[in-house]
Amino acid sequence: PLVSTGELVSAAQADGRSVAAFNVITLEHAEAIAAGAERAGAPAVLQISENAVKFHGGRLSAIAAAAAAVARASHAPLALHLDHVESVELLHQAHDEGFGSVMFDASKLTYEENVRATADAVAWGHERGIWIEAELGKVGGKEGEAPLDAHAPGVRTDPAEAAAYVAATGVDALAVAVGSSHAMTERTAALDHALIGRLRDAVPVPLVLHGSSGVPDEEIRQAVASGMRKINVGTALNTAFTGAVRAYLADNPTGVDPRKYIVPGREAMATTVAGFLSLMG
Ligand code: G3H
Ligand code: ZN
Numbered sequence: 001p002l003v004s005t006g007e008l009v010s011a012a013q014a015d016g017r018s019v020a021a022f023n024v025i026t027l028e029h030a031e032a033i034a035a036g037a038e039r040a041g042a043p044a045v046l047q048i049s050e051n052a053v054k055f056h057g058g059r060l061s062a063i064a065a066a067a068a069a070v071a072r073a074s075h076a077p078l079a080l081h082l083d084h085v086e087s088v089e090l091l092h093q094a095h096d097e098g099f100g101s102v103m104f105d106a107s108k109l110t111y112e113e114n115v116r117a118t119a120d121a122v123a124w125g126h127e128r129g130i131w132i133e134a135e136l137g138k139v140g141g142k143e144g145e146a147p148l149d150a151h152a153p154g155v156r157t158d159p160a161e162a163a164a165y166v167a168a169t170g171v172d173a174l175a176v177a178v179g180s181s182h183a184m185t186e187r188t189a190a191l192d193h194a195l196i197g198r199l200r201d202a203v204p205v206p207l208v209l210h211g212s213s214g215v216p217d218e219e220i221r222q223a224v225a226s227g228m229r230k231i232n233v234g235t236a237l238n239t240a241f242t243g244a245v246r247a248y249l250a251d252n253p254t255g256v257d258p259r260k261y262i263v264p265g266r267e268a269m270a271t272t273v274a275g276f277l278s279l280m281g
Pocket of ligand 2 (some may be wrong): 084139182210211225
């Protein structure tokens with residue numbers, strides 16, 4: 001069934017678990033996330049990023065309707081979330097397209113501008129019952145961005161600033177920079193677990209880990225134990241999909257039916273989803 005991110009994260013918070021959120025680019029991503037969640041017997045979030053909307057010609061409705069239909073038909077509780085939204089115009093489409101939550105990303109702005117833009121997004125969302133996540137600090141590796149040293153202390157989220165930010169904006173959850181970086185294809189990131197603990201103690205709302213594809217299993221388990229409540233995974237699905245498609249095509253160089261190679265790709269994504277879900281506590 002289709003549920004909301006807010007209810008999944010609140011339930012996880014109450015039980016000391018975390019909710020995994022997976023990025024949807026194609027219909028097959030959504031189907032694979034539903035299959036992986038059913039196999040693991042766990043809920044999950046289907047999240048569509050602003051970049052994925054751009055990939056679909058800037059039109060949100062078709063991919064959102066597809067993901068929502070997959071969620072409604074699933075035996076696992078699945079929520080629909082709009083991810084890394086920088087455009088206020090796209091934010092304002094969330095409600096009509098059936099999203100219960102949005103990550104509004106003003107992290108490229110200065111602190112003051114981030115607070116102002118995010119407070120506006122929260123006011124808009126809360127009038128409509130939409131749960132709003134925002135980011136403070138910089139989780140590097142976003143599309144079109146110069147690579148950033150995720151281990152440099154300057155890019156990490158400061159606990160005192162995070163507390164002030166949450167109070168000033170009213171956000172429902174906070175994405176923090178604690179050593180992970182987006183778009184990693186190897187799982188080599190080392191998280192700052194002491195900082196995660198300090199952020200958990202300083203910030204009254206659930207914490208969100210972005211760029212989790214590059215984080216090893218044991219580091220994710222520890223992050224869940226120390227208070228991360230939403231774990232975002234994107235690239236790992238694409239790594240699994242592309243690897244399986246490449247292997248199929250290498251063995252079958254003459255076929256043309258896309259279903260033949262998409263099936264192993266989708267199955268590889270479902271296996272990856274179930275693997276991440278087994279770490280959520
Ligand atoms: O918001 C999306 C996530 O942070 C995904 O990051 O593609 O590096 O796993 P990732
Ligand atoms: Zn992210």
